[in-house]
Amino acid sequence: FLREIKKLGSIFDPVRVDGPDYRHRDLPPAPEPTSNDVLVERAATTPGSTLDEFDVLLKHLSTLHPSKFGALIQGVASVFISDVHTVTDQAVALRVVVLADRLYDASIPVTVSGVKLDEIFSKEMLDGGYRKKYLRAISRLLALSRFEAAAA
Numbered sequence: 001f002l003r004e005i006k007k008l009g010s011i012f013d014p015v016r017v018d019g020p021d022y023r024h025r026d027l028p029p030a031p032e033p034t035s036n037d038v039l040v041e042r043a044a045t046t047p048g049s050t051l052d053e054f055d056v057l058l059k060h061l062s063t064l065h066p067s068k069f070g071a072l073i074q075g076v077a078s079v080f081i082s083d084v085h086t087v088t089d090q091a092v093a094l095r096v097v098v099l100a101d102r103l104y105d106a107s108i109p110v111t112v113s114g115v116k117l118d119e120i121f122s123k124e125m126l127d128g129g130y131r132k133k134y135l136r137a138i139s140r141l142l143a144l145s146r147f148e149a150a151a152a
Contacts, residue, residue, distance in 0.1 A: 030118040030142055039080050039113045048077030054084045054114065058092055066098040076108055084114035088122045094130065096120065097137040104140035117141045 034042070043051035052060075064072065073079070087093045103110060110117075120141070121134045 030116040031145055033084065033113050033116060034111055036082050036113045039082055039111060042111065043078075043080040046078045046080075048075065049080055050076055050078075051080045051082070053082050054112075057081060058087075058095070061095045061099060062092070066095065069098050069102045070105075073102055073106055073108060076106075078109045078111070079103060081110065081112045082114065084112045084117070084120060086115055086119055086122050088125070090125070090128075090130070093121055093125055093134065097130075097133050100137040100140045100144075103144055108144065110141055110144040112145065117145055 040051065043049045061069070087096060118138050120138065125131075126134055
């Protein structure tokens, strides 16, 4: 393929586009988490919704290959997660990233109780090698939580 790649490369001229990266724009602060009572009530009155306790969900995700996360959310209209807390384990955090990606791809609203979604990953994780993945997951979860809040 090297010959074809070089040929393609000779056809195009690189152009640098200066300016701020839209992905790094300042996002509004994360919405306040919902109380457990309101979360349960809203889940009960939202057709096609799921209601999961965070640690139970994380344990279930650990039994599945990440390629199965898409099938896990098929047919789900809205996701409600109670008792969300900061994740400090790398393997768990990366599963949360994959779940956030699948939820985002499917535009499934997310509502949580517990900590704010921008606090779902520890500072050490946000300073580590997977920083971009964690920030993308936070951004996507925040977008999904705002989408759900607008529908309420």
